[in-house]
Amino acid sequence: MSVSRALLAALIVGLVFAGGAAAAPAEDRLLPVDQYTSDKARTLATTYREALRELNAGIYHCLPWVELQKHSIGFYKPKHLTSDDRYLSLRIYIEQDPSTEFARLRVEDRASAMFSRYVGPLLRRMTKDPAVIGDPALDGFTVILEWMKQAPTAPGERPIHETIAVFIEKPVARDYLAGVMPITEVAAKARVLGFDGETALGPLRLAVWEDTFVSTYKVANYVLEPGVTCG
């Protein structure tokens, strides 16, 4: 093969790989099995590896305005619990441009809006495999929602994120998923912790509502990858 043809081939291969790399979700969104600190967690992570991979892929393709960071999915232990209770945990960053209207709300109201939009639909995604919630070793669910509170206003400033961590015990999640408990009651029974940047705000009481945003919102002109479906 001539040098010119070799160069062209390398260029084409490079373009193909550059294009393909971002078309699939990154595997590192899941906490690796060997990084858990208990056998209970390692067993859950091993048993439901495929379910977590599907959760990762589903969010990646079907909620493209949402971002998962490294180790955002796993069977973590909520820090406020003393025993080795394992919750299926999911942390998402919700990408939206800063809004003055949204920023003017009280933190509880912003948190209520985000809870209303995302917690129910994410719980459904997290339990798509019914074996997960049916496993006696699983104790509950954690949904962590993060969004930009304040964009940088001057060079060198960093954006500040606001975060809520929602802890839901398994019986509450089961009743919600079975349709016998409304999301308002889930919010009342859940433990919700708020964070302003790195600063803990403590428990928040939220006033939530049924919200269809996730099932109705579509990114303009967005086309799914071939073979991907979003139910």
Add this chain to the structure above:
Amino acid sequence: MRSDRLRLLLVGSVLVAVAGCATGEEWATWKSHPTHFASGEHMFFSVRNKEGAAPRVTRKDIALARDEGWWGKPITVSQEQILER
């Protein structure tokens, strides 16, 4: 031979460059949505999208826009403040 190689590299560079061009119409569509990205300066999805045709946005386009459009490292709570492994 040497000029052939140079021409090939030039063509390759142009290919890479145009892989990142978006029309103003595409960005107007993108930015009119309530959930969109930080900057309108990114150029990424015009190889497939021709003038006059409906723009298409793939998951790959979004990932690229996100990589290019980040606001900087945020101040946010660490996972370790909430969860244990």
